[in-house]
Amino acid sequence: MVRRFALFTALAVAGVVSLVGSMPLFAQDAPATCASALWLEPTATPEETADPAVTEITEPAPVWMTTELTDACSGETFALDDFAGKTVYLEAMATWGPPCRDQLARVKEAAAQIPAAEREEIVFVALSSEVDLPRQVFAEYAAANDFPFIFAVMPAAMLQVMVDDLGQEIAVPPATPHLIVAPDGTIGEVHTGSASAEDVLALLADAAKSAAS
Secondary structure, three states, X not given: OOEXXXXXXXXXXXXXXXXXXXXXXXXXXXXXXXXXXXXXOEOOOHHHOOOHHHHOOOOOOOHHHHOOXXXXXXXXXXXXXXXXXXXXXXXXXXXXXXHHHHHHHHHXXXXXXXXXXXXXXXXXXXXXXXOOOOHHHHHHHHHHOOOOOEEEEOOHHHHHHHHHHHOHHHHOXXXXXXXXXXXXXXXXXXXXXXXXXXXHHHHHHHHHHHHHO
């Protein structure tokens, strides 16, 4: 299933986020060390963005892309459509599932292989389907596993909309559901099952080619 949607905000984010190092246990302790810190810093308003991949999209964004989320580490609020013009890797997961942890470890391995010049254009987001999970607990999970991604808990309404839009598998964490949103707003199909680092890199490359064509 492939769709295109209008990105209501076309925010570019600054800097290259290091994919090594640790995250703090709680955001209030040292928010500057959050892996998400630079990704969540906009550098342009929609009016200042001239990326044709953004401006040519005309269909409305699905609700789950515009839902307000809270970064587990920093406490900053954002929506997935804030990353307009970038490739976004989404992993739906749960902290209690070993398959989720193993899959994120492979995503981390893939991210480490991306050249620095390209890395700033790719955003990795892990979304917990544990809708009542405290933000601090999720931040602790990310820190304990040294995962340098954006982590956020999905609100129940967002999870339901994603199920309606993408299928029931998005709400089954042990299936390790993951998908790519391309820079031009194309939403890739939901993939399940174990994905190697090479598989993840291939998905990202395919999304980049789709946006360029």
